Amino acid sequence: MAHQVEKFAQFCAEQGRPELLELLPEISEGARVEIRVEGARCSRPLDDDDATVLATGLVVSGLDVSVVSLPNHAIGNPGAAALSTLLLEEPATGYAGALNRLDLRGNAVGAVGVQAIADAVRKSTAIVDLDLSWNPLGEEGGYRVAEMLESLETLKALKVAHTDLDTSALIAICSTLRTNGACLEHLDVGGAVLAAEQSEDFAKHVATMLGLNRRLLSLSLGNCRIGDDSVGHIATALQGNPTLTALNLKANRVRSAGAAALADALRRSALSAGRRGPLTPPLKILDLSHNAIGDEGAAALADAVAHECSLYELRVAHNDIDDAGLADLARALHHPNHLRYVAAWGNRFGKSANAEFHDLYHGDNDCYVEMDFTTYEVDGKLRAAERVDLAFTGAKREAQVLERARSMN
Numbered sequence: 080m081a082h083q084v085e086k087f088a089q090f091c092a093e094q095g096r097p098e099l100l101e102l103l104p105e106i107s108e109g110a111r112v113e114i115r116v117e118g119a120r121c122s123r124p125l126d127d128d129d130a131t132v133l134a135t136g137l138v139v140s141g142l143d144v145s146v147v148s149l150p151n152h153a154i155g156n157p158g159a160a161a162l163s164t165l166l167l168e169e170p171a172t173g174y175a176g177a178l179n180r181l182d183l184r185g186n187a188v189g190a191v192g193v194q195a196i197a198d199a200v201r202k203s204t205a206i207v208d209l210d211l212s213w214n215p216l217g218e219e220g221g222y223r224v225a226e227m228l229e230s231l232e233t234l235k236a237l238k239v240a241h242t243d244l245d246t247s248a249l250i251a252i253c254s255t256l257r258t259n260g261a262c263l264e265h266l267d268v269g270g271a272v273l274a275a276e277q278s279e280d281f282a283k284h285v286a287t288m289l290g291l292n293r294r295l296l297s298l299s300l301g302n303c304r305i306g307d308d309s310v311g312h313i314a315t316a317l318q319g320n321p322t323l324t325a326l327n328l329k330a331n332r333v334r335s336a337g338a339a340a341l342a343d344a345l346r347r348s349a350l351s352a353g354r355r356g357p358l359t360p361p362l363k364i365l366d367l368s369h370n371a372i373g374d375e376g377a378a379a380l381a382d383a384v385a386h387e388c389s390l391y392e393l394r395v396a397h398n399d400i401d402d403a404g405l406a407d408l409a410r411a412l413h414h415p416n417h418l419r420y421v422a423a424w425g426n427r428f429g430k431s432a433n434a435e436f437h438d439l440y441h442g443d444n445d446c447y448v449e450m451d452f453t454t455y456e457v458d459g460k461l462r463a464a465e466r467v468d469l470a471f472t473g474a475k476r477e478a479q480v481l482e483r484a485r486s487m488n
Contacts, residue, residue, distance in 0.1 A: 130158030159192030221248020282309030338376030377404030402429025
C-alpha cells in the first residue's frame with residue numbers, strides 16, 4: 080500500500096499537482112481508498128486538470144479505490160471523462176476498476192461528460208451508486224442517461240436531480256425503466272424543468288413505468304410541479320406495484336385531492352391485504368413536505384394510518400394544515416399502525432392538536448412514534464416546538480428503511 084501511495088505522489092508531483100496527495104485519507108494496510116472532498120473544504124475547487132491528474136494517478140498507482148466523492152467543485156466534461164476511467168479495470172497497472180460510488184454533484188458536467196460516464200457504467204462490474212445532481216446535463220444528457228439504463232450490470236442508485244432535464248428526457252428515462260431488465264433500485268429526478276402543463280404528461284409516464292417495473296424501491300419526484308391530477312395517476316399505478324418502498328413528492332403542488340388519492344391507495348391495500356397476501360403498494364416512506372394538502376388531505380391520510388396502512392414514515396411538514404387536520408393525525412396514531420416517524424412541523428398547531436399530541440407523548444398509551452416536534456406546558460397551556468435533534472436524521476433513517484426493504488425483496 081505504501082508503495083502505491085508513493086507512486087501516486089510521484090505522478091502528481093511530475094504533473095505539477097503535488098497537493099493532490101492531500102486528497103488521499105490515511106489508509107491502513109489492506110483497506111480500500113475512499114476519496115471524499117467537499118469543494119467548500121478545499122483551499123480551491125478542483126478543476127478539469129486536477130480531476131485528470133487525480134484519475135490517471137490512481138490508475139497508474141494501482142490503488143484500490145471504492146469511493147470518489149467530489150461535490151461542489153469546478154469539474155466539467157474533460158474531468159468527468161477522466162474520472163470515468165476509474166470505473167474500468169487496467170490490468171497493465173493492476174488497477175482493479177472496482178469503484179463502487181461516484182459522486183460529482185454540484186459540478187459543471189454536461190452531456191459530453193455524461194456520455195463518457197455512461198459508457199463506463201455500462202462496462203463496470205462494481206459501480207453501485209452514481210450521483211450527478213446539480214449538473215447542467217440538459218436534454219441531451221438526459222437521453223444519455225436513459226441509454227445507460229438500458230444495459231446496466233450493477234448500478235443500484237442514480238441521482239440526477241436538478242440537472243435541467245426536460246419532459247422528453249424524463250419520458251425517455253421512464254420508458255427505459257418500464258422493463259425489469261434494469262437493476263436500478265433508487266432513482267431521483269427531482270427538480271426537473273417542467274412547464275405546468277407538462278407535469279401531468281410526465282406523471283402518466285411515471286405511472287406507466289410503476290405499473291410495469293418490479294425493481295425500483297424508491298422514487299424521488301420532488302420539485303417537479305406535480306399537482307393533484309398527476310398524483311392521481313401515480314396513486315392508481317401504486318395499487319398494482321408490489322415493490323416501491325419510498326415515494327418523495329415534496330415541494331410540488333399537491334393539495335387535498337392528491338393526498339386523498341394516495342391515502343385511498345394505501346387504505347385499499349391495507350383493507351385487502353388479508354385476502355391477497357403482502358401489502359400492495361408496500362410504501363414505507365411517503366414524503367409530501369412543502370405542499371398544501373390542508374386539513375382535508377391530512378384527514379384522508381389519518382384515515383389510511385388508522386386502517387394500518389404500510390407506512391413507517393409520513394412527512395407532511397409545511398402543508399397548510401390547521402389545528403383540526405393535525406388533531407386528526409394525532410388521533411389516528413392511537414389506533415394500531417406501523418408508523419415510526421411523523422414530520423408535521425411547519426403547520427398551524429392549536430389547542431386540539433397540542434392536546435392530542437401531548438397525550439401521545441405523555442399519556443398512558445402504546446404509541447412509539449418519533450416526531451419532528453414536541454409538546455410542552457407553560458403556565459397551564461400546551462405548546463408545540465420543533466425538535467432540532469431530529470432535524471438532520473431523515474436521510475439516515477430513510478437509508479435504514481430502504482436497506483431493510485432491499486433485504487426483504
